[in-house]
Amino acid sequence: MPKSRSASSIRIRGARVHNLQSVDVEIPRDAITVITGVSGSGKSSLAFDTLFAEGQRQYIDSLSAYARQFLDSLPRPDVDLIDGLAPTMAIDQKPGSTSARSTVATVTEIYDYLRLLFSRVGLPHCGSCGAAIARQSADVIRDALLSRPEGSKLVLMAPMVRGRKGAHRDVFESIQVAGLVRVRVDGEMYLLEDAPELAVRKNHTIEAVVDRLVVREGVESRLADSLSLALRLGKGLVTAAVQDESGNWIDSIYNTAMACIECGASVEEIEPRTFSFNSPYGACPTCDGLGQVDSGDGKTICPSCNGGRLRSEAMGVTIDGVSITELTAMNLTDAATWIGGLGPTLSPLHRAVAKPIQSEVSKRLEFLDEVGVSYLTLDRSAETLSGGELQRVRLATSIGSGLVGVCYILDEPSIGLHPADHDRLIRCLRRLQQNGNTVVVVEHDEATMRAADRLIDVGPGAGAQGGKIVAAGTPKRIQANKRSLTGRYLSGVDAVPVPETRRAADRFLTLTDVNTHNLKTITARFPLGCLIGISGVSGSGKSSLVVDTLLPAVEYQLAHGKRLPTPAGGIAQFGKLTGAAELDKLVPIDQAPIGRSPRSCPATYSGVLDEIRKVFAATREAKTRGFTTSRFSFNSAAGRCELCKGHGVERISMNFLSDLFVTCPRCGGKRFNRQTLQVRFKGANVADVLAMTIDQAAAFFENMPSAHRLLSSLQAVGLGYMHLGQSSTTLSGGEAQRIKLGTELARTSTGNTLYVLDEPTTGLHFDDVKRLVGVLQRLVDSGNTVVVIEHDFDLLACCDWIIDLGPSGGINGGRLMAEGTPEQIAGRADNATARFLAKKLR
Incomplete structure (x- = not known):
């Protein structure tokens, strides 16, 4: 049918x-x-x-x-x-539940497969001497315990439960059946009959106390029998607590399966959680699995794990000489090659175990390559991904899910x-x-x-x-x-017009020998008083050059050495910066949110709300009631609705779904209390004004120069449709960036300012790009220098100068492919950017 x-x-x-x-x-x-x-x-x-x-x-x-x-x-x-x-399923640019612990590998579930692979196939190595770990016999364990100084107090325990949730009543019963009377629960010693009731939803560690003895002559037989029982109950594991000279009890774990031949050191059983930096059994104890520690102006790489996030025991497990941290440090292309080539060196048993895991990982890596993010490394923090990158990673995961x-x-x-x-x-x-x-x-x-x-x-x-x-x-x-x-x-009836002439490139801001991240010791020239485009494929090094090197270097010089250039991700690495003496101000305009709560909005960020509050405080009714400017702020307890605290909405937690915001039932979303809303200017109260679009507000405050100037600037960047009180949580990255740009436009310019924008065309239609180009050209016409990281060729074709990086992303990028006017770039035959630029210049 x-x-x-x-x-x-x-x-x-x-x-x-x-x-x-x-x-x-x-x-x-x-x-x-x-x-x-x-x-x-x-x-x-x-x-x-x-x-x-x-x-x-x-x-x-x-x-x-x-x-x-x-x-x-x-x-x-x-x-x-x-x-x-x-x-329906939405794959948007919002970070969702990503955190400092989320990586490309965890978001795509590739890391779950790698943990399984290394736990089943990996070869452990001793963290002390580096030797391969082999099985340890009961006799070797006994001799190690007897080597303790005579008189040492020793407690032998069988690990029954290690970091598992539950009440574990059956475990206590099995300990009783074994004829034992003591137990250690979560580090505390109890008589079995006095053991506490355990919280079902918390992790617990339960160890049966097999024997308590003192190391001395004649104890060998008793120790051997107790050790045998402990290993049987602990399924090959035994915990030996020894009291040191200070009276402290030090635990040592022995394993009949895993021990170093050279120095006798034991390691715990290798499990998938051994490689989890979200678990205390795998996370580096120094950085708690974050790979970074706090010190001075910011985060530094953890000295214990060197950024690997894991314990030394986990990083000592290798397959074909490669550890899991070394594998996740590879870009997706190299990781796919390594995974695909795995097998010939493995035993038949290990090859059979690895085969289905290889298939799942290879499939996911293939999808990630298809969506154009193969330059990313598996250990790349999800927090550092752009909205587009994160969306494409999620897209690859959706393709791999096989849903129809x-x-x-x-x-x-x-x-x-x-x-x-x-x-x-x-x-x-x-x-x-x-x-x-x-x-x-x-x-x-x-x-x-x-x-x-x-x-x-x-x-x-x-x-x-x-x-x-x-x-x-x-x-x-x-x-x-x-x-x-x-x-x-x-x-082609309409188009973004290309300038007939380019501004002269005769004064330069120059960075020499830049090798930040993947940059290959390049020298980049930024002509002052020009509109400069930074182009190149994803991962080619554009942000490394501009955000992680140029910005902190200029900031450092403008601050006269008061602050070190310490961008996120590490110290910028370059030879020297020249030409910055001609600048007196640096204005970076990125896509970071203008605020992280519903209370933030365009009116608060741009400062126009301050002008609006002055207008309302100057009304006769406000003066009669004794209201000052603070009364008309939803951050003030005096004027705001106290039920929603001036947010206008209430947050409802949706568990595994995104939080839901519903209109406040008391103020109806107006944010202010009834007394505040009774004050009116030209028939409108402060909530009515915040409900206006920027276009409407510009007309409403036409005769108020300070407010009108700010509103006109926001109109100029194409935000006239936006409501003044629109919550910052609903704004896209591109909209947030244009609010920042509009706010900067309203400020008095010295004419010697360096503006840096990161993909300002994000979220813009062709017609919006035309308007944006006009705004940027006006900034440059005033004598300023504007640098834009960009992929939109309508904007790039309008630049005076282009710096193109490539040829591809990641380790295969970071080279200066070309620099010059758009016409000079378009004339090159060996350049991916040239092909698309030539079409716009016809």
Whole structure:
């Protein structure tokens, strides 16, 4: 039978979430659909706040009543109808649950397989002398204990439970059956009958006390018998506690399976948790498995594990001479080669054990290579990944999961990718779709748009001027649609104009012999008073050059040596910096959040709220009531709603789902108490003003120069659609960066400022890029120098100077491929950037 209309597509009717204006749209199932439009047009409202939100709500409603009691019901999005909806999964750029302990290997579950591989196949080595660990006989253990000084007190114990959750009543019973009367529980000694009740959800260690004796002549036979019993109960393990000269009890663990032939040192049984830096059995005790320790201005590499995170016993286990820390320090390409070549040197038994593990790891490494992140190392902290990198890592994990019938929703997966890598990303999306899934992508990348089965253009403008479906259909149909702004750019009718001339490069800020991270002792020249683009494939060294070297080096010189250049990730390594004397200010503008709580918003970060508070405090009503400017701050107890503490929302923990924020029932999201809201200016209270868009507020405060200047700057960077009080937790990295840029624009410029931006086109439509280029050019026209790390060739084509790194990522990158004007770069035949730049300069 043919599929019904509802089964072949996802139908959305009457969507009114945020600025969507009763949108009706169909998204074909088992196809790739790209949703595009200018910033603030309603793309994310449609994809995430409508489509994904309803999918998540339906999933929770499908759970059992028992499961739902731990979760709050999600409100239905403001939509008349959504049918044909498949189970939804969002792969966005948010860090989620990643922490300092999360790495590329753990996020992709590759590390779980590696832990299993090394525990089953690895060869342990002694942490003291480096010799291979061999089995230890009971006689050898006995002789080691008898070698203690005469008179030494000794307690022999059989480890029964080691770091396991549970009450373990059966363990205590087995100890009693063995005829023993003492036990050590979590380091404390008890008579068996006095042993405490154990908390079920806590880890416990239980050791049966087999014998207590003193080392002296004639004890040999008794020690041998007790040792035999302890090894039998402990399944090959025995703990010997010996009292030293100071009266302290020192534990030594002996193992009939694992001991050093040379020095007799024992190690515990090698298990998967031996290699876990999240477990006390594997984590380096100095850094607690973080690989770094606190010292002076910041984190330094742990001196005990040298950043490996693990105990020496774990790092001493090798396969073909490679430890697990050495393997995870490899980039994904080298790791795949090592895993693929494993086998010939292994025994037949070990080869059989390793084979299925090899298959799973190789498959995941293959997917990571497909999405263009092969330059990453397995031990790379997830916290240091860009939003785009993290999203592509998650995408590779989803492809490897093999799920079918799922609706995947992605948020600009091309962010941070050089166009040379876009084809690989598109192939991954197509593979996900061909596996029987629906793929919905919010995207501005031209190549991704052209590769889509269906293109949905949302607009025509931002905020209240957006929220409509301007056009929907195949990319070719959109390209032919004159009403579609996206279509006009795809067809070439509209374009970001390329300057006819370039600014002269005659004064340089020069960094010599830079070898930070993967940079290969390069010398880079940054012409002062120019717009400079830093290009290259992902992982080529762009951030290493600019963020980790140029920024701290300039900062150090401007501070006249008061602070050392200590960027995250280590000391910048370079020969010297010249030309910085011509600068008097450094302004880095990154994509870090402008605040980490719902209380932060564009109004607070830009400082416009301070001006607004002055306006309200100057009203007659405020003066009559004795209200000062602090009354109109939601950080002040006097003026804010005390139920939500000025947040406007309440946070609800959703356990394994993302936390949910719901509108405060007392203030209705207005953030302020009733008395504060009674004060009005031109008929609006302070909550009404914060609910305005930046465009609306600029008109409202037209006659207030200080407030209007700040608002006009935010308008200039394309944020007019944004609400003044919009929570910082809802802002994208690109929006946060443009708020910072707009705030800087409003400040008085000296004309000798170095501005550094990291991919400012993130989240921008073609038309938004045109506006951004105009803003950056104005900054340079004032005599400033602007450096942008960028992949967008509309912006790169407008630069005066380009520094291109490559040829690829990771250890195969870090070389200066070319520098010069866009025309000079485009004329090179040996350069990946040149190919794409030439198309923009035609």
